Every structure is written in structure tokens, then in C-alpha cells.
Amino acid sequence: MKKLIALLLTGTMVFSMTACGSKDEPATAPAEEQSGETAETESGAAEDAASGDAAAADITLWTYPVGSFGDAATVDGFVAAFNEKYPDIHVTVEYLDYTSGDDQVTAAIEAGTTPDIVLEGPERLVSNWGAKGKMVSLEDLWDEEALADISATSEAVVAACKAPDGNYYEYPFVMTTHTMAINYELFEAADALQYINEDRTWTTENFEKALQALVDYGQTNTGVVYCGGQGGDQGTRALAMNLYSAQFTNAEHTEWTMNSEAGVKGLQQLKDWADAGLLAFDAGIQAADELQLFANGTLAMTFCWNASNQAQYASQTAFTPYAVAFPSDDAVPELAGGIWGFGIFDNGDADKIAAAKTFIEFICDDEVQGLESVKATGFFPVRSSFGNPYEGTEDEERMATFGSFQQWLGDYYNVTLGWAEQRTEWWNLLQRVEQTSDVQAEADLYAETCNAATAAASN
Amino acid sequence: MGNSLKRNRVLVWRETRAAYxxxxxxxxFFLGFVIVPMFLCLFYSFFNYTMNDFSFVGLQNYVxxxxxxxxxxxLVNTVIIVVVAVPTVTVFSLWVASAIYKMNAFSRAFYRCVFYLPVVTGTVAVSVVWKWMFNKYTGLFNYVLNGIGVIDEQINWLGDERTALACIILILFTTSIGQPIVLYVAALGNVDTTLVEASEVDGATKLQTFWKIKWPSIMPTTLYILIITTINSFQCYALIQLLTSGGPNHATDTIMYYIYYQAFKLNRYGYGNAMGIFLAVVIAIFSLIQFKVTNNGKND
Known part of the structure; x- marks a missing residue:
């Protein structure tokens, strides 16, 4: 009897485990077979979205922490607003972080469990997953009106969302420029504010004078070229390339060019400052650590700043964080941009793709929700018709300051193929620059490795 | 005769069926999560397997x-970690266990808790604390060493090629000794006291008693500790990922971290699998050597 019970229990255990592990196969045909149907459904979805009569579907959204899009309460509110208009589309949200988010997406792609929608920037949506054929073309969202509206703000945004194959894999809604920031009171005490122009730009020469003034004042921890990883690397890239107006890639985004004369001169300048004790390289920290050191007053400046950081760190600092452009030889900086929007993974389910597009249009373009979405990020709308969403709010002054940097928005070279390899090579290059006596050779090695990766990705 | 044999087999099957x-x-689970992935890993290592390509390349990944x-x-960094960490963890654990296993139950439990705490604490939490202690600007180590006059300028512990790997080994050491200490305390407590007393009556010194009686008795435990510490050291990944990302200038890159980088950052799954197979073979060789050196863990 005991044996019989044991057998029954074991059988139940095995069965229940098998049952738990099973997964209902979606009742959809393979993607290839559905291509015609998908096209029809996609165009139909756009009409549905316009009429508010979208097909019912359960969709998932994975969001990187772009401003408050990493905050469940905020996003839940947006989903609730969406469901008031489209009650038949059920949206499940999962939150990624920049430490492990890419790994989660990679694992999901290989396991065939990607979400329907993902929120991030062109370097992931377009030049990585899009270029590898994992994303759905968003051509129908980019209608004439959207194209004109976004182009009026920046042609660079449009170009960044479009892959070399001619397809749009991202539908953007916000953008910003990345800057650096200084400790205003410390600069004032060291009499270094005189080196910053009224429009918050400065020359390389004056930047050096400011560093010297800080050191003379007794502030030995001026700034740190953080290179312990890829986090916040847009700051160190912008710093190195602006010093002598170098270009990070060629105009066609097919070649990495920081081994140019101007690029090497900038890297050499950083090394010279470090050797002279005016600045430091630190392979032990990344941008998040550097920001913390800036916020607690250890460092006099940070190279990783933007409107969102200003809002986030405002309450933590006992001084005034003062945003400034990166120094350049001609005081005309070229700032790195950030563009964020939505992409749709090609899961082969036409209904879900249509529902995902409906959701994206609502979050990005809806008269009321569109503005709320922009404000939640703390960045600027890509649509010129949205005007200034911060007008009349407590954020108006802060955002006006950061808005003034938009005029120096540079080329969005992040869409160059081989971007992932380049990111790793960049902080490794900085680590080597600190040690080497031949900056040109190290920059050549960096460019060679990155160009090889780009060539491999292009094939 | 034949019927009897058959009946015996039926009886044996009835007895063991429930166990099976x-x-x-x-x-x-073992087949699904260990055996099958092992063979898949070997299979994929012969392919250029990326996010958008899957083509047979033979031994190209290995070349x-x-x-x-x-x-x-x-590889060099990984071997350094193993060669330094495994003996130090084993010797230190044995030393601590020898010192505490004779204590009263309360003291013994206290020390076991102290040494086991880093094991049960999450790797992320442990790494955050160590990262703070190693911080160049606000870290505890620089603060103390500066305070007592040992150094006169801040050391970038994790950002300097000369110190980064040593820091990783130190953290690995603190998180690895907990289990060996607990195991050694249990093993030493189980050594036959009559043998120990007999040797003492015969005039053996404490050192002789240890080498001739206790050490052979705890040999199976030592073998187990050597093998798990070796495997853990070879698989050192999380600390690297959380603290140095393999830097500075690849000074802390380990094979496990490089596998992760190739597979997850560059999406070169085939190449990552080839390195995984290589690592498995190396671990197997090291384990085999340990089996031989410790006489298969036999205490005779």
C-alpha cells in the first residue's frame, strides 16, 4: 500500500512538474508565412489606432529606466490611461536596468521570449537588434506628419532611427544633450568661473586654466576620466573628442576616427593633464561612481550630466551643480545626444504587433499622454509641435538651461555598426592611454579593432 | 533456475522502482539543465553562432x-586566481577549524557564523561593501593606511593593474572560506578520539598526531574542499562583473568573464561555447590531479 501511495505521489510530482514547464504554443504561423498578413494587419492597426477600435491583445513592454519610465507607479498610470481608451489591449510591463538589461534581452532573443515593445535608443533598437533582423519596421508610424514634425526638431533624430536597410526600427519621443557639470561654489571660490563663457561654453585653453586654478586653490580632485566600464561613456567620449574638435566616426558612420590627428591630440591632452596632476584617470570607477563623488563634493566636476541627472541629484548636493558644455578649442562644442523611443520585436504575431503600435502611438503622440510621457523622462520632445512641455512648471528654468544646449547637438554616431565592441574598446583605450607613452599607437589599435568589428557587422 | 532468476529480478525491480x-x-532536471546543455555547448562550439548567423566552422573557434x-x-589570470586561492583557502580553513573545533558549542557556533556570513550574504551586497572599502577617494583602506602613515597618497586598489587582481583574490578568499571551515570543523570533530588518545599515550607530539592521525582521517573532506574551491575559483565571474569589468587593461579578466563578454555583449555564442568547453576540460584536469595527489580521498 505504501508503495502504491509512493508511486502515485511520484507520478503526480512528475506530471505537475511537466505541466508547470509546458507552455502554450502561440497559434500563429511562422513569421515568413505571415509576412503578407502582417503587412495588412499593420496598416489596419494604424487605422484601428486612429479610430480607437484596436484588436484585443496581450502585449508586454520592457522598459529601460529612461527617467520615470523606470518607475512602476508612473508607467502603471500611463497604462491605465491607455486602457481607458483601449480596454481590450492588456499591457504587462517589466523593468530593465542598464547593468543587466541587455543580457536579459539577449537571452530573450535566443529563447524566443522577447517582449513585444522595448523602450530604449537607436544604438540598441536600430543598429543592434534592428540590424540583426529582430525588429519590426515601423514605417507606418513614421507617416508624413510625424516625419515633418520630428525633422523640424532635428534631422539627426530621424536619421538615427532609420537603419541602413531603409527601415525605421525606432519611433522616438524624447531627446536630450549630454553635458558636464561643475561645482559652482567651488569654482567661484577658486576664481575659476571667469573661464566659462556666458553661454556655458569654454575653450580647451580656459578649461586648463580652470583646472590649474582649482589645484592652486587646494582642490586636487578636480575631475576624473572614469574608465572602469562602459557606464556613462558618452561623457568621456565627448570630453576627448571636443578638446580639439575631433570626429568620433566618419560622416557615413562606417569608420571610427578617434585615431585622427585631432582625436589623438585630445587624448594626449587628457594624459598630459593627468601627468601634471590637473586631472585623473580612474579605471576603478564608472559614471555612476563619478556622479556620486561629484554629488558628495569630492570631485569638482562631472563629465556625465544631463537634465535628468540635474533633477535626480539636486536634492543630494550641498552645492549648486552648474551644467556646462564640454570644452573645445573653438568654444563651439559638439555634444553627444540621447534619443529614446520604442521598438517592436518581431514575434510573428500580427495582432500583437498591431496592438504594440497602437500603444506606442498613444504614449508618443496622444495630445495629452504625449506631453505626460515627455515630462516623465525629464528630457525634450522630438516633436516640434509639442513646444515646451515644461512651460509654466517648476522645471521651466532648469529645462530652459538644458534646452539651450540643444543648439550644439552633434552627430548621432551611436548608430555605427559594431557599437557594442566599440564601447568596450573605448574604456580600454582610456585605460591604456593613462599608461602609455605612445597615444597614437593605442588610438590606432582602438580604431583598428573597432573598424574590424564594424566591417564584420556590415557583412 | 531460469524462473528463479527472473523472479529475483522482478523482486529487485519492485524494491527499487519507487526509489527510481x-x-x-x-x-x-539533471539531464535538462546539466547533461543536455553540456552536449549543446560542445555542439555549438563548432559553429559561428551569433544573433543572425549559424554556420558550421569546425575547429575555427578553438583556433x-x-x-x-x-x-x-x-587564462593566465584565472590560473593565478586558482593557484593562489585554492591553497590559501584550504590551509586557512584548516587552521581556523583546528583552532575552533575543540571550543565549547557556543564559541564554535559563533566563529562558524562569523566565517560563514560572507557566504550567505549576496555577492552583490558583498561586492558593494568591498567596493566602498577599496574606493580611492573615500574608501576605508586608504583612510586607515593614510591615518597610520603607511601610505602618503591614495591607492586606486581596483583601478591599478598592480593591485586589482590581488583585491579580487582577497574578496574571493573571504567568500570562499566559510564552507571549508564548517566542513573541517565537522570532519575534525569526527576523528576517532581513541586513535588520538592512543598516539598521545605513545608519546606522539601534537604535530605528529595531526599528520599521522587527523590529516589522513580528514582526507576525504580535504579532497572535496580542494575540488569545490578549485571549481569556484575557475568560475570567478560575479566579482569581476561587479567590480572591475575585467580591467584595468584586462588585468582582472578571467575566462568566465570573457565567456560572458563574448556571448552576451558581442553575441558570439559559438565562440563563448568553445571557451566554455576548454574551461570544463581544464577544471577536469585540475580535479583529476587533485584526486591523484590526495589518493582519491582515501584515508588509509
Missing amino acids: LFLLPALI EMFGDPIFQKA
Whole structure:
């Protein structure tokens, strides 16, 4: 009897485990077979979205922490607003972080469990997953009106969302420029504010004078070229390339060019400052650590700043964080941009793709929700018709300051193929620059490795 | 005769059937999550398997691996970690266990808790604390060493090629000694006291008693500790990922971290699998050597 019970229990255990592990196969045909149907459904979805009569579907959204899009309460509110208009589309949200988010997406792609929608920037949506054929073309969202509206703000945004194959894999809604920031009171005490122009730009020469003034004042921890990883690397890239107006890639985004004369001169300048004790390289920290050191007053400046950081760190600092452009030889900086929007993974389910597009249009373009979405990020709308969403709010002054940097928005070279390899090579290059006596050779090695990766990705 | 044999087999099957069925769930998991992935890993290592390509390349991944200077650097770093960490963890654990196993129950439990705490604390939490202690600007180590006059300028512990790997080994050491200490305390407590007393009556010194009586008695435990510490050291990944990302200048790259980088950052799954197979073979060789050196863990 005991044996019989044991057998029954074991059988139940095995069965229940098998049952738990099973997964209902979606009742959809393979993607290839559905291509015609998908096209029809996609165009139909756009009409549905316009009429508010979208097909019912359960969709998932994975969001990187772009401003408050990493905050469940905020996003839940947006989903609730969406469901008031489209009650038949059920949206499940999962939150990624920049430490492990890419790994989660990679694992999901290989396991065939990607979400329907993902929120991030062109370097992931377009030049990585899009270029590898994992994303759905968003051509129908980019209608004439959207194209004109976004182009009026920046042609660079449009170009960044479009892959070399001619397809749009991202539908953007916000953008910003990345800057650096200084400790205003410390600069004032060291009499270094005189080196910053009224429009918050400065020359390389004056930047050096400011560093010297800080050191003379007794502030030995001026700034740190953080290179312990890829986090916040847009700051160190912008710093190195602006010093002598170098270009990070060629105009066609097919070649990495920081081994140019101007690029090497900038890297050499950083090394010279470090050797002279005016600045430091630190392979032990990344941008998040550097920001913390800036916020607690250890460092006099940070190279990783933007409107969102200003809002986030405002309450933590006992001084005034003062945003400034990166120094350049001609005081005309070229700032790195950030563009964020939505992409749709090609899961082969036409209904879900249509529902995902409906959701994206609502979050990005809806008269009321569109503005709320922009404000939640703390960045600027890509649509010129949205005007200034911060007008009349407590954020108006802060955002006006950061808005003034938009005029120096540079080329969005992040869409160059081989971007992932380049990111790793960049902080490794900085680590080597600190040690080497031949900056040109190290920059050549960096460019060679990155160009090889780009060539491999292009094939 | 034949019927009797058949009847015996039926009886044996009846006796063992329930046992096998109880083992079945674990076996399914073992097959699904260990055996099958192992063979898949070997299979994929012969392919250029990326996010958008899957083509047979034979031994190309292995050829590339041995010519990859970063892999070579990672291999050297990994071997250094193993060669330093395994003996120090084993010797230190044995020393601590020898000192505490004779204590009263309360003291013994206290020390076991102290040494086991880093093991049960999450790796992320442990790494955050160590990262703070190693911080160049606000870290505890620089603060103390500056305070007592040992150093006169801040040391970038994790950002300097000369110190980064040593820091990783130190953290690995603190998180690895907990289990060996607990195991050694249990093993030493189980050594036959009559043998120890007999040797003492015969005039053996404490050192002789240890080497001739206790050490052979705890040999199976030592073998187990050597093997798990070796495997843990070879698989050092989380600390690297959380603290140094393999830097500075690949000074802390390990094979495990490089596998992760190739597979998850560059989506070169085939190449990552080839390195995984290589690592498995190296671990197997090290384990085999340990089996031989410790006489298969036999205490005779």
C-alpha cells in the first residue's frame, strides 16, 4: 500500500512538474508565412489606432529606466490611461536596468521570449537588434506628419532611427544633450568661473586654466576620466573628442576616427593633464561612481550630466551643480545626444504587433499622454509641435538651461555598426592611454579593432 | 533456475522502482539543465553562432581562442586566481577549524557564523561593501593606511593593474572560506578520539598526531574542499562583473568573464561555447590531479 501511495505521489510530482514547464504554443504561423498578413494587419492597426477600435491583445513592454519610465507607479498610470481608451489591449510591463538589461534581452532573443515593445535608443533598437533582423519596421508610424514634425526638431533624430536597410526600427519621443557639470561654489571660490563663457561654453585653453586654478586653490580632485566600464561613456567620449574638435566616426558612420590627428591630440591632452596632476584617470570607477563623488563634493566636476541627472541629484548636493558644455578649442562644442523611443520585436504575431503600435502611438503622440510621457523622462520632445512641455512648471528654468544646449547637438554616431565592441574598446583605450607613452599607437589599435568589428557587422 | 532468476529480478525491480521514480524528477532536471546543455555547448562550439548567423566552422573557434591575446591573458589570470586561492583557502580553513573545533558549542557556533556570513550574504551586497572599502577617494583602506602613515597618497586598489587582481583574490578568499571551515570543523570533530588518545599515550607530539592521525582521517573532506574551491575559483565571474569589468587593461579578466563578454555583449555564442568547453576540460584536469595527489580521498 505504501508503495502504491509512493508511486502515485511520484507520478503526480512528475506530471505537475511537466505541466508547470509546458507552455502554450502561440497559434500563429511562422513569421515568413505571415509576412503578407502582417503587412495588412499593420496598416489596419494604424487605422484601428486612429479610430480607437484596436484588436484585443496581450502585449508586454520592457522598459529601460529612461527617467520615470523606470518607475512602476508612473508607467502603471500611463497604462491605465491607455486602457481607458483601449480596454481590450492588456499591457504587462517589466523593468530593465542598464547593468543587466541587455543580457536579459539577449537571452530573450535566443529563447524566443522577447517582449513585444522595448523602450530604449537607436544604438540598441536600430543598429543592434534592428540590424540583426529582430525588429519590426515601423514605417507606418513614421507617416508624413510625424516625419515633418520630428525633422523640424532635428534631422539627426530621424536619421538615427532609420537603419541602413531603409527601415525605421525606432519611433522616438524624447531627446536630450549630454553635458558636464561643475561645482559652482567651488569654482567661484577658486576664481575659476571667469573661464566659462556666458553661454556655458569654454575653450580647451580656459578649461586648463580652470583646472590649474582649482589645484592652486587646494582642490586636487578636480575631475576624473572614469574608465572602469562602459557606464556613462558618452561623457568621456565627448570630453576627448571636443578638446580639439575631433570626429568620433566618419560622416557615413562606417569608420571610427578617434585615431585622427585631432582625436589623438585630445587624448594626449587628457594624459598630459593627468601627468601634471590637473586631472585623473580612474579605471576603478564608472559614471555612476563619478556622479556620486561629484554629488558628495569630492570631485569638482562631472563629465556625465544631463537634465535628468540635474533633477535626480539636486536634492543630494550641498552645492549648486552648474551644467556646462564640454570644452573645445573653438568654444563651439559638439555634444553627444540621447534619443529614446520604442521598438517592436518581431514575434510573428500580427495582432500583437498591431496592438504594440497602437500603444506606442498613444504614449508618443496622444495630445495629452504625449506631453505626460515627455515630462516623465525629464528630457525634450522630438516633436516640434509639442513646444515646451515644461512651460509654466517648476522645471521651466532648469529645462530652459538644458534646452539651450540643444543648439550644439552633434552627430548621432551611436548608430555605427559594431557599437557594442566599440564601447568596450573605448574604456580600454582610456585605460591604456593613462599608461602609455605612445597615444597614437593605442588610438590606432582602438580604431583598428573597432573598424574590424564594424566591417564584420556590415557583412 | 531460469524462473528463479527472473523472479529475483522482478523482486529487485519492485524494491527499487519507487526509489527510481523518486529520483526521476531530479534526474529530469539533471539531464535538462546539466547533461543536455553540456552536449549543446560542445555542439555549438563548432559553429559561428551569433544573433543572425549559424554556420558550421569546425575547429575555427578553438583556433581563434588560442590566438586571442585577451583569452590568453584571461587564462593566465584565472590560473593565478586558482593557484593562489585554492591553497590559501584550504590551509586557512584548516587552521581556523583546528583552532575552533575543540571550543565549547557556543564559541564554535559563533566563529562558524562569523566565517560563514560572507557566504550567505549576496555577492552583490558583498561586492558593494568591498567596493566602498577599496574606493580611492573615500574608501576605508586608504583612510586607515593614510591615518597610520603607511601610505602618503591614495591607492586606486581596483583601478591599478598592480593591485586589482590581488583585491579580487582577497574578496574571493573571504567568500570562499566559510564552507571549508564548517566542513573541517565537522570532519575534525569526527576523528576517532581513541586513535588520538592512543598516539598521545605513545608519546606522539601534537604535530605528529595531526599528520599521522587527523590529516589522513580528514582526507576525504580535504579532497572535496580542494575540488569545490578549485571549481569556484575557475568560475570567478560575479566579482569581476561587479567590480572591475575585467580591467584595468584586462588585468582582472578571467575566462568566465570573457565567456560572458563574448556571448552576451558581442553575441558570439559559438565562440563563448568553445571557451566554455576548454574551461570544463581544464577544471577536469585540475580535479583529476587533485584526486591523484590526495589518493582519491582515501584515508588509509
